[in-house]
Amino acid sequence: MQDHAAAVSATGSGTELLDSAVAHVVHETGASVAMLYLLSPDDATLHLAVLAGVPGQLATPWTRVPLSAPIPVADAVRLRCLIWLGSQEELARRYPRPALVLPYQFALGAAPVHTGSTARGGLTLLWPGSHSPHLAPQEREAVVRGCHGIGMLLEQAESSGYPVLPGTQPRVLSPPEPELPDPTEARAAAEFIRRLPGGSCSLAIDGTVVFVNDAAARLLGAHAEDVLGTLPWASLPWLDNPAVEDHYRAAVIGRQQTSFTVLRPPDRWLAFHLFPNDTGISVRIVPTSRPGPQDVPAPALPTSSSVPSRATALYHLMHLAATLTEAVGTRDVIELTADQLMPAFRIQTLVVMTSAEGRLRVEGARGSRPALMEQFDGAPLTSATPAAQVLMTGIPDFYPTFADLERAYPSADLRDAVAACAFLPLIVSGHPVGSLVLAYDRPRFFEPEERALLTSIAGLLAQALDRARLYDTKDRLAHSLQAHLLPQMLPAITGLDVAARYLPSTRGMGIGGDFYDLIRLDGTTAAAAIGDVQGHNENAAALMGQVRTAVHASAGAPPDEVLARTNRLLTDLDPGLFTSCLYVHLDLAGHTARMATAGHPPPLLRQPDGQTEVLDLPPGLLLGIDPASRYPTAEFPLPPGGALALYTDGLVEAPGVAFDDATADLAAHFALALDQDMESVADTLVRYAKRATPGTDDIALLLINALREEG
Secondary structure (H helix, E strand, C coil): CHHHHHHHHHHHHHHHHHHHHHHHHHHHHCCCEEEEEEECCCCCEEEEEEEECCCHHHHHHHCEEECCCCCHHHHHHHHCCCEEECCHHHHHHHCHHHHHHCCCCEEEEEEEEEECCEEEEEEEEEEECCCCCCCCHHHHHHHHHHHHHHHHHHHHHHHCCCCCCCCCCCEECCCCCCCCCCHHHHHHHHHHHHHCCCEEEEEECCCCEEEECHHHHHHHCCCHHHHCCCCHHHHCHHHCCHHHHHHHHHHHHHCCCEEEEEEECCCEEEEEEEEECCCEEEEEEEECCCCCCCEECCCCCCCCCCCCCHHHHHHHHHHHHHHHCCCCCHHHHHHHHHHHHHHHHCCCEEEEEEEECCEEEEEEEEECCCHHHHHHCCCECCCCCHHHHHHHHCCCEEECCHHHHHHHCCCCCCCCCCCEEEEEEEEECCEEEEEEEEEECCCCCCCHHHHHHHHHHHHHHHHHHHHHHHHHHHHHHHHHHHHHHCCCCCCCCCCEEEEEEEECCCCCCCCCCEEEEEEECCCCEEEEEEEEECCCCHHHHHHHHHHHHHHHHHECECHHHHHHHHHHHHHHHCCCCCEEEEEEEEECCCCEEEEEEECCCCCEEECCCCCEEECCCCCCCCECCCCCCCCCCEEEECCCCCEEEEECHHHCCCCCCCHHHHHHHHHHHHHHCCCCCHHHHHHHHHHHHHHHCCCCCCEEEEEEEECCCCC
């Protein structure tokens, strides 16, 4: 019990220190908004851990950011550099998806949080739209210093045994407390407000009304006690219009004054002037007889408290539409849809189903109701289940209560799974191809506006799924082709511990020209090769197969002859693509390695004591350029316990990092893995590559360890 209490105390202390560090960065930089992301244990997703300056609902679409996403903070973490966007125009040019969802004036900076070579997360900061388009040197220094401090906090918490991990929801920091005036100043301020024409009210950062004077209440046509503590567009139906909430978002995110005119039914025009700062928004309301350019002329229909406002719903719909344009595989589509849809509509369970061989198939699900999958997965399309009926008819079904569902489908055993649910058809080119199931943990009245919106979202999802399934088919074909072009397994060679890895780039077809090979020659000799054909498509893969075949056919000849023969073959083929290649002849009895290179990155040689060097080989021209090229050979000792690392440039190349520095860093990681077997070392080096490189190039890796003689 004492250990558990200590863990809770340490964790609490760590999160409090982290919150304080974020608040300090905001103060030092003058930023208005901060979003601290922590990298998940699998190094694939950034999770929003701490939020300051805006309410949590505005950050909902950004709580989970895949590391591969075209988002500033993801790029900052991957590329290990500060990203600066000084204007909305620059944001739209470089990152169109967030610019589409946040069409407001602000400046943005995103920086990585790391300690040494370990990536820990990223920090996004927003400045008001009035900020200079350039980041001042002292601001840059404060950002870098703040990220360094946050990284050290995370490292210390981890080393103490109580790492700070992201929660399911970000912690939202309270805005700074305003300074309270003395009684004399307070009376003077009250008189000042009373003398002003029109009405005055104040909103908290989250939009709730915290003050409203009598004049403002009269203009709004409401009692002050009816609007205090509410969102204006929730308590005043005529303000429930996307344009009204959009002006609030502009004020909060851009921290700039904004104004609009709205009609209070039946015929009263009111002008609203919003003045934001870090603690809230001051609002002046004045009657006007002439509508302004920012009119909101039509009153909106009221919605129930369980339904998101129209502005919020449209905000999430626009974000979902923008996000789905960049989703590639089926899994991406379902995950991104769940990220956006579930918090916006307070959905507890989301299930996506398609048809396969006359039966329902669950493509993906999110939430806490696995019974839904058990009930529907594998059910015949002719079965009396709502998911099957919706798929077959293309007509959506909404059930506000479980009793409604049970009356329609008495055999649907979902009493413990849902309190309300919606079944929406996924339609592509007029044909239903699947069903979207949404389940809620309490009864829900689906108003016509919400039904139409959810049906539209299902249409977006269907189109994205159709594209994703086509991508998945091509991707499986590409991986199958790549797998058959590379060795199915490395040969077992007495005296050697070997391992290999191939990772396709994050862009393109998932197929490319990187290759490796290990060839048994006789009882005491073997050959190894690694190469990189220019390109990331089927042409590069086809040429790679030809190069690997040529090297394999010449294996056993001296390294210079192997490369010369392969080079002549490529120049005769004239494929229009160049190829780098490294060939190694291993003499296991003599404990030597002879090698030649054709423009390939130099291998690493680790001595038995762990000392590791980047081998300096005589240069050779890339294959396929000059048929008369010669490839000098160099010989190096490979004693028992020594190891070679052969790799392609995708393992080390990163923007802004010198190739020699990146190679030296790789050598340091190789040296530290002295006591591991080669399979474990390969995993270690691949993890390093995922953190250090942008993933835009293929990676091939071949590790060879000369085993120590027993006895």
